[in-house]
Amino acid sequence: NHQSFIRAGAVQALADVIVKSTTTKTPPPLAVQSMWAMAALQNLEASYCDTEDNGRCYWAWHAGDGDHHNDDDETNGHELMIGEGSLPLLSDGSSARRAAMEIPNLVAALKHHVCRAPIGEEDEIFPGENALAGRDDDNMSIVAWAAAAALKNMALEKKARAMIKADSSFECYCRFKDSHDWLEELKGNDLLLFLRPFDPCWFDDDYTSLCVDGWFLDEEGYYCDDYGSVEEEEDCEAKDVFTGLPATELCCGCGGGVRYGDTRDEL
Numbered sequence: 001n002h003q004s005f006i007r008a009g010a011v012q013a014l015a016d017v018i019v020k021s022t023t024t025k026t027p028p029p030l031a032v033q034s035m036w037a038m039a040a041l042q043n044l045e046a047s048y049c050d051t052e053d054n055g056r057c058y059w060a061w062h063a064g065d066g067d068h069h070n071d072d073d074e075t076n077g078h079e080l081m082i083g084e085g086s087l088p089l090l091s092d093g094s095s096a097r098r099a100a101m102e103i104p105n106l107v108a109a110l111k112h113h114v115c116r117a118p119i120g121e122e123d124e125i126f127p128g129e130n131a132l133a134g135r136d137d138d139n140m141s142i143v144a145w146a147a148a149a150a151l152k153n154m155a156l157e158k159k160a161r162a163m164i165k166a167d168s169s170f171e172c173y174c175r176f177k178d179s180h181d182w183l184e185e186l187k188g189n190d191l192l193l194f195l196r197p198f199d200p201c202w203f204d205d206d207y208t209s210l211c212v213d214g215w216f217l218d219e220e221g222y223y224c225d226d227y228g229s230v231e232e233e234e235d236c237e238a239k240d241v242f243t244g245l246p247a248t249e250l251c252c253g254c255g256g257g258v259r260y261g262d263t264r265d266e267l
Contacts, residue, residue: 038146061197118179128183174201214250
């Protein structure tokens with residue numbers, strides 16, 4: 001069924017609904033229609049394995065040996081691969097992912113919904129808890145989790161990750177993963193996991209400014225998140241094994257990374 005839907009053009013049909021959700025030229029679909037279109041796209045983009053009970057494929061990052069750095073590849077030789085415990089692969093969703101990433105305005109539409117403010121403590125509708133069919137069919141609060149889910153599985157495709165991360169989108173993703181709704185939190189964290197092998201987001205105590213780690217792996221196998229609480233300045237002298245760039249340039253805990261101002265206004 002998975003491959004049959006892909007061959008029948010389901011990716012394009014779902015994308016048509018999703019793209020219309022952000023247009024002003026025609027009446028947009030109901031929020032519930034957009035949500036289910038995104039959720040269905042997530043399922044088409046997934047790959048399925050011979051795992052017990054759920055058929056999911058479990059993915060993990062694997063680092064190269066540092067000898068094959070490509071200046072055009074931000075991942076520096078890292079590959080996102082299906083874990084051996086998930087094999088064999090039963091149905092490959094890569095064709096759906098590649099088709100989705102080529103559809104004009106689809107990635108932008110999905111990012112638009114994720115970059116809406118995540119569910120907050122004071123919100124009344126939580127899509128993972130109390131959203132109701134009928135009552136909340138046109139409440140936009142139910143859409144963002146599904147947009148993150150569709151982006152998350154699209155990110156399994158290496159070439160799609162650059163599109164998903166463009167335009168300072170990490171600001172949105174970092175905030176989204178800290179949603180007060182468990183469903184948004186789950187999809188947001190999974191999205192970041194498929195973009196980086198570690199959580200790159202560091203907010204200050206007031207949750208007003210953000211620093212995002214760069215790609216970094218030292219010779220002992222530590223990523224930037226391991227430098228988040230360094231106390232000795234010399235600990236930050238380590239260099240990335242692929243680029244030779246120091247932790248002081250790439251890691252927030254060492255004074256590097258990409259820094260943003262007041263995220264409450266920018267997001």
